[in-house]
């Protein structure tokens with residue numbers, strides 16, 4: 241089957257600003273990073289321009305809340321936003337018209353919880369957290385995940401908004417039922433937070449690729465691909481064409497590169513290089529963000545058009561990412 245991929249998003253083209261790799265109040269050597277408690281922590285970074293989400297996370301962090309709580313609260317903002325058609329309620333459906341959501345979360349102890357292909361539940365990030373904290377499992381799928389969510393008190397609801405339904409009906413007219421990557425909006429929320437104690441957690445939530453085949457799952461809920469946290473080192477998360485992130489186990493790779501001494505920025509760039517080294521990347525986008533134990537951040541994408549939002553000291557800044565092309 242022909243796999244159509246992301247079309248280069250050129251709306252934010254330009255070289256952008258290189259920011260984010262500055263270490264904050266820390267000493268680093270090849271194997272260890274010592275956090276200086278005076279460093280300007282906490283902070284949160286998320287994929288795309290999501291100031292409401294990073295602000296919600298910031299509010300938790302600012303009240304000495306945990307990075308895990310910050311991640312859940314931040315991700316929930318985008319999941320509830322029906323105008324964000326790549327996440328949660330209002331997400332674009334699969335080619336059969338069903339909205340199926342994927343999410344995962346990792347805490348500072350390296351625990352992981354995830355749900356894949358779950359329908360009718362607006363907040364998969366919270367279900368993922370419950371899987372992590374209240375079951376002996378780490379990953380639940382489809383009907384079973386939905387049943388678990390309902391038993392845990394989540395209310396089932398229709399996630400297909402009129403706007404997403406109409407766009408899907410338009411798509412059907414010309415698509416020949418061929419699954420495509422969600423071209424216009426590819427704004428899976430990947431979020432990393434470090435709290436005042438210097439502890440890192442992360443989350444990733446998405447409706448996946450618009451008009452995908454029923455049952456398709458991307459990188460976002462898969463540990464090591466869409467998200468990886470090692471609280472000794474740092475964290476990384478991804479957005480974009482999940483198949484490519486999965487094949488390179490991108491987020492785990494980036495954390496391991498940081499373990500070997502690379503800055504978050506250098507590690508994100510190497511993660512992207514592993515994808516572009518295979519060639520044929522003209523028509524899809526992948527982007528990574530990363531954070532280390534000192535609160536230094538990095539972000540990089542294959543093509544222009546990606547940005548990351550950082551909230552530090554209560555102020556949101558949207559950073560246009562540098563890119564390979």
Ligand code: ASP
Pocket residue numbers: 326422425426427428446447448449457458459460478479480481482483
């Ligand atoms: N990474 C997501 C997936 O492959 C898509 C996206 O970021 O929009 O499911």
